[in-house]
Amino acid sequence: MGNLKQSFIAGLFSIITIGILTLLTYKTEFGIFLIASFGSSMVLLYGYPESPFAQPKNVFFGHLVTSIVGMFFLYLIPLPLFIIIPLAVGFGVGLMILLNVTHPPAGGNPIIVIMGSVSLDYLxxxxxxxxxxxxVFAIIINKFILKKSYPKTK
Incomplete structure (x- = not known):
């Protein structure tokens, strides 16, 4: 029964969080707030918030580092896409691990960045x-609503 409750709560809060990002993206003039890899982040943030991969440092810097790597390859490495995409993913994954900011959903960001030919504003x-x-939603939901220890303290 605990698994049913956890899956329901994770699904519900994923709907709410992605719903807010979608509304901000499509119903305001503030810009783009939604990327595909945020959907994968929901699995960790709401399904497994105790995971090291779901901690704020990892989520924030994992997404940032891999997006920067994608831009580096997109703008500075003059090779065909079929070469720079795997190189960027590999370097992004390696850098996340090296910097101890691993967030598995962010591993796809170089693909999104390169295939979308995004501008620097994307960061x-x-x-x-x-x-x-x-x-912010993960902290509110996990810490204050579900009363979990999130972010996880050492």
């Missing part, structure tokens, strides 16, 4: 602003 919105929004 501010959706990466930084969207990450902050999902983390």
């Amino acid at each position: 501010l919105s959706p990466i930084i602003s969207g990450s902050i929004i999902i983390l």
Whole structure:
């Protein structure tokens, strides 16, 4: 029965969080707040908030680092897409692990960045602003509503 409750709550709060990001993206003039990898972040933030991969430092910097890596390859490495995409993903994953900010959903960000040919503004919105929004929701929901120890203290 605990699994049923956890899955319901994770699904419900994923709907709410992604719903807010979607409304901000499509119903305001504030910019883009939504990326596909945030959907995967919901699995960790609401399904497994105790995971090291779901901690705020990992979520924020994981998304930021891999997006920067994607932009580095997109703008500075003059090779065909079929070469820079796997290189960017590999470097992004390796850098997250090296910096101890691993967030598995962020591993897809270089693909999103390169295939979308995004501008540098992409780092501010959706990466930084969207990450902050999902983390605020994760803290409110996990810490204050569900009374879980989130962010996890050492």
